[in-house]
Amino acid sequence: xxxxxxKYISLFFLFFHCTPNSIEIDLVVANxxxxxxxxxxxxxxNIYVNNGVILGVGEAKEFPNLNPRKELDASDKYVLxxxxxxxxxxxxxxxxxxxxxxxxxxxxxxxxxxxxDAGGDLATEVLTWRTAINNKTMLGPTIFTAGPKIDGPxxxxxxxxxxxxxxxxxxxxxxxxxxxxxxxxLYDSKISSEAYLLAIKEATKRxxxxxxHMPYSxxxxxxxxxxxxxxxxxxxxxxxxxxxEQEITDLVDAGEIGFWEALQELLKSYDEESAERTFELLKxxxxxxxxxxxxxxxxxxxxxxxxxxxxxxxxxxxxxxKTYQRRINAAVxxxxxxxxxxxxxxxxxxxxxxxxxxxxxxLLAGSDCGAYNSYIYPGISLHKExxxxxxxxxxxxxxLRTSTFNGAIFLKKEGDYGSIAKGKISDLVILNANxxxxxxxxxxxxxxxxxxxxxxxxxxxxxxxx
Ligand SMILES: [Zn+2]
Numbered sequence: 001x002x003x004x005x006x007k008y009i010s011l012f013f014l015f016f017h018c019t020p021n022s023i024e025i026d027l028v029v030a031n032x033x034x035x036x037x038x039x040x041x042x043x044x045x046n047i048y049v050n051n052g053v054i055l056g057v058g059e060a061k062e063f064p065n066l067n068p069r070k071e072l073d074a075s076d077k078y079v080l081x082x083x084x085x086x087x088x089x090x091x092x093x094x095x096x097x098x099x100x101x102x103x104x105x106x107x108x109x110x111x112x113x114x115x116x117d118a119g120g121d122l123a124t125e126v127l128t129w130r131t132a133i134n135n136k137t138m139l140g141p142t143i144f145t146a147g148p149k150i151d152g153p154x155x156x157x158x159x160x161x162x163x164x165x166x167x168x169x170x171x172x173x174x175x176x177x178x179x180x181x182x183x184x185x186l187y188d189s190k191i192s193s194e195a196y197l198l199a200i201k202e203a204t205k206r207x208x209x210x211x212x213h214m215p216y217s218x219x220x221x222x223x224x225x226x227x228x229x230x231x232x233x234x235x236x237x238x239x240x241x242x243x244x245e246q247e248i249t250d251l252v253d254a255g256e257i258g259f260w261e262a263l264q265e266l267l268k269s270y271d272e273e274s275a276e277r278t279f280e281l282l283k284x285x286x287x288x289x290x291x292x293x294x295x296x297x298x299x300x301x302x303x304x305x306x307x308x309x310x311x312x313x314x315x316x317x318x319x320x321x322k323t324y325q326r327r328i329n330a331a332v333x334x335x336x337x338x339x340x341x342x343x344x345x346x347x348x349x350x351x352x353x354x355x356x357x358x359x360x361x362x363l364l365a366g367s368d369c370g371a372y373n374s375y376i377y378p379g380i381s382l383h384k385e386x387x388x389x390x391x392x393x394x395x396x397x398x399x400l401r402t403s404t405f406n407g408a409i410f411l412k413k414e415g416d417y418g419s420i421a422k423g424k425i426s427d428l429v430i431l432n433a434n435x436x437x438x439x440x441x442x443x444x445x446x447x448x449x450x451x452x453x454x455x456x457x458x459x460x461x462x463x464x465x466x
Contacts, residue, residue, distance in 0.1 A: 011321045021065045023092065026452060030060075032074030032430065037081065037405040040397040040436065047079065051427040052136075055304035055421055061180050065107035077446050078434050080400065081144065081418055082113025082141075082427035084407035085257060085382040087290050087366025088256035089373070090145075091120030092323055093158065096371055099320040102238030103369070103378040104129065104140035105463040106315060110379030111445045114142040114417065118211070118232065119185040120370065121159025127179060133226045134151045139453060142427070144182035144411055146211075150199050152190030160187060169198045173206060177457060182411065183229070186212030193217040193253055209411060211290070217253040219245055224281055230288035230364060230410060233296070234349045235263070237289055237356065243271035248432035264341070269347070275352075279359035288362045288410050293388035295368040295376045300346040302331035302374060303339055312377035324374035353395030364410055365389060367403040385444045396439040426451055 029047040034057065036043065047057040048066050056063050085107065107115060117126055125143050132138035134236045150172055153265040161172040175183060184203040186196060194246040196215055203210050204227035211230035214223050220240030223231075231237055239245060239262075244373055248265050251257045256267070282289065296303075307313070313321060322421060331339070367381035382403065389399040408418030416425045433441035448455040455463070 004190045024067050024173040027070045029072045029074050032077050035080040054424050054426050078431040081404045082110050082429050083403045084111050086112040086116045086364040086407045087368050088115045088117050089120045089370025090122045090126045092371030093436040099316050106379035108140045109460045109463040111429035116466040117145040124149040146185035147179045147181040148186045149187040151187040156189035163195045183209040183449040188213035188215040219249045224285050224287050232290045233292050240277035242266045242269040244269040283360045288364050290366045292368045294385040300342045307375045323371040327374045363402040390439045397434050
């Protein structure tokens with residue numbers, strides 16, 4: 001057979017000049033052990049990334065056309081979707097903006113590529129950061145924010161929106177709509193039971209996801225049935241586990257007892273059958289629970305534990321650290337009886353958490369880091385929360401899922417986040433050791449990929465040292 005000149009040239013291009021349709025892309029994370037949070041399986045493979053999106057996952061031979069400009073060798077590493085901290089706060093007034101901005105570095109340095117901001121008084125700054133990060137003009141985790149919280153008149157937290165009736169609820173939601181918030185956060189310092197339920201109802205009607213505390217003047221069942229998307233902390237689920245919930249609710253509503261007195265009554269009337277019913281209700285309504293075990297423990301032991309040598313203290317200004325004093329004073333000055341009951345509540349909540357998990361209720365890992373929340377540092381505290389979840393009885397896989405996988409589902413972002421798959425945003429964390437064997441390995445970070453931005457050891461160090 002005679003090879004014509006034309007055929008010779010074509011063969012030359014085919015064999016010696018790559019394939020004619022070779023596509024240049026940004027990055028391949030090569031040969032890592034990929035952890036699939038969907039089912040806990042691990043596969044060995046490459047992740048091809050371009051423009052902040054995963055183009056393909058698998059063996060090199062499946063992608064002969066992709067020609068990465070950069071390769072990150074992950075051969076003895078474990079790769080999983082970037083962590084989500086599902087409960088953080090940017091707050092503390094304009095004087096603490098710099099401290100709050102520092103959070104962003106600390107999150108990324110700890111592998112946290114997304115945060116859910118559960119409301120505060122720095123909405124303007126947070127919204128600016130959110131936009132800049134989305135537009136890639138600033139480096140930081142993706143922020144999903146509630147903006148200002150909804151509460152009653154004269155609320156505890158600065159910047160909250162005060163509502164007492166239908167008109168004010170509508171006005172508050174209009175203003176949150178103007179801010180293009182990602183979900184609605186409710187707080188319980190002064191809000192009436194009527195206004196609280198109205199806010200959930202109206203927010204849900206407008207298509208918002210809601211999460212919140214809950215006044216003890218509302219029954220937990222009613223809040224869930226009205227559409228509360230997630231219940232923050234375990235105080236409110238715990239209320240739903242009492243055999244005397246309605247009586248206690250009525251007493252609080254009538255102003256005859258307050259929150260702490262009610263809590264004592266709830267402790268005496270915890271009931272397995274009521275608990276089972278509440279867990280079933282949560283599952284039926286797909287309501288998430290944010291246990292925040294690490295902060296519960298830390299605050300319960302503020303009177304005993306010395307945090308003076310915590311290594312994260314150095315990242316914050318004296319003015320920021322001063323906000324910690326409010327809770328410290330309250331803990332130190334509490335009666336001996338109160339100190340004891342806080343500590344017993346801490347262990348009761350851990351066992352409640354384990355029951356929630358066994359019952360199949362969806363949990364979200366959130367640290368509650370922010371000004372005023374003493375010694376709950378941004379970044380590292382999410383890892384402490386996952387460790388606390390494991391201590392309470394979750395498997396490491398379940399704990400990891402409560403961060404990234406469930407976080408994405410709760411905010412209806414599972415199309416973009418939560419697993420290593422083609423088409424998802426390339427937010428990845430690359431670990432030196434397997435977190436499924438020991439959850440503490442989640443802290444042993446080799447590299448972080450935030451969209452297009454690859455952060456290796458010295459970049460991560462720089463985020464911590466700036
Ligand atoms: Zn909080």
